[in-house]
Amino acid sequence: MSAIQSERILFIGDSITEGYRSEREHHSNQLGYGYVSFIYALLQATYPSKHYKVSNKGIGGNTIRDLQKRWQRDVLSVKPDLLFIMIGINDVWRQFDQPSTISEHVYPDEFIETYRHLVQQSSAKKIFLLSPFYIQSEKGDPMRKMMDHYGTLTKSVAQSCNISFIDLQKQTFDPLMQGLDDIEIAQDRIHPSSVGHMAIARTILTHLDYKWDN
Template sequence: MGIRKPGLWRWFLGVWLAGAGLSGGRLAASDVPPVPAFHRDARILFQGDSITDGNRGRSPDPNHILGHGYAFLVAARYGAAFPERNLDFMNRGISGNTVRDLAKRWQSDTLDLKPDILSILVGVNDHGRGVPLDQFEQDYDHLLADTVAANPRIRLVLCAPFLLPVGRMKEKYAEKFADIQARQAIVARLAAKHHAALVRFQPVFDAACGKAPAEHWIWDGVHPTYSGHQLMADEWVRTVRKFWPRSPARP
C-alpha cells in the first residue's frame, strides 16, 4: 500500500516530530518512555510479510528503507529521542511471505544480520494459503529454535496475526477468524516456549473499532491504515517495555 498523497506524508512527519519531541524545536527524550531492551548499539530487526514490509525500499536509501508502517514509527520515535544509543533498526519484511518463505531466506535476512531484538509478524498468508495449523506451528517452532541456537542471547518478539471484517474478509468471516484465532493461539504457545514477548494486536484493533469503523484501522481487513500502524507501534512498544523492564547485561 503506497503512500502518495502529500497529506499522508504530512501526517507521518507530524508523528515523527511529536514522537521525537521536536515539534517545539528541541529533542525531548523525557517525553518518550524508554525501552530498556534498546541498549546502546542495539540492532532491532523487524521480520514478516506485507504488513511489516510497508512498501519499504530495497536500496540503502534511508528515506524508505524501513517502509511506511509500525516498524518505521517505532524506529523514528526512538532513533530521534535517543540518538546517543546509536540504535540500528532494520526491516526485512516481504509481502506475501509465509513461515516457510521466511525460512528460505532466514540465514541471509535474519541470522547474518545478528540482531539483538528480533520481531516477527507472520501468519495471515499461511491462513490465506490454507497452510495446515500443525504445519504452521511445526515450521514456526523450527525457525525459532534455529534462531535461538544461532544466537542464544537474542530477544524475540512474536506478534500474533489479526483480522477484521472489512472488504473481502467479510465473506465467511466467522470461519476465517476462527482460523486466525487458532494461529494466534499457536503464536502464544511458541512465545511461551521460546521465552519471547507476545504482542497481541487483535484486542487493540477490536477496542479501536469502538471508536471508529474497522475500515479506519484496517482498510481491507488485513493491511492497516496509517492510523492502524500507529496503534501497532504503540502496542509493540508497550509490550516490549513491560516484558523486559530492565536493560540486558552486555556481553
C-alpha cells in the same frame, strides 16, 4: 539492560511489516511507511544519543514457509539484539483466497513446527512473536476465527520457546475497533491505515517499556 537500549533491532514478516519499503541499498525508504518506521522515529526522537540500527525484512505475500527459506540471509546473518516476527496472515489468507490451491496452504502442524524451528535457530537476546490479526469485529466470521486460531498457535510457540508474545488482535485491534469502523483501520481488513500502523507501533513500544512522557 533494558531491551529498549538494544541497538540492533530487526523486524521480519509479510506486507504488514514491509510497509512498501524499498529494497534498494541506501535508499531513504528502507524502513517503509508503516509501524517499523514509526517505531524507529519514536525511539530515535526520544533517545537521540542512541544510534538504533533498525532493519525491515518484511516481504509482501510471505508465509512461514517463505521466512524459512530466507532465515539464514535475513535473520541469522544479521545477528540482531531484538527480533520481532509477525507472520501468519497469509498462511490463513491463502486458505480463503486460493481455496483450491492446496499446495499453497500452511496448516497448523506445519505452521507450529516451522515457527518453532526458526525461533530455536536465532541467537537474538530477546525475541518477540506478534500475533497475526484480521480487522473484523464480528468474531464469528470464518476468517476471523481461523486468524484467532493461528494467533493461539503463535502464542503456543512463544510459550514453548520461553519468549515474548504480543497479541496484536486482542491488545491492539479489538480495542481499536470499539471506537472506529473496521474499514477506518484497514479497508481490506488486512493492511492497516496509518492509524492501524501507529497502533501496532504503540503496542510494541509499550512492551519495550518505552517512556511516553520523555
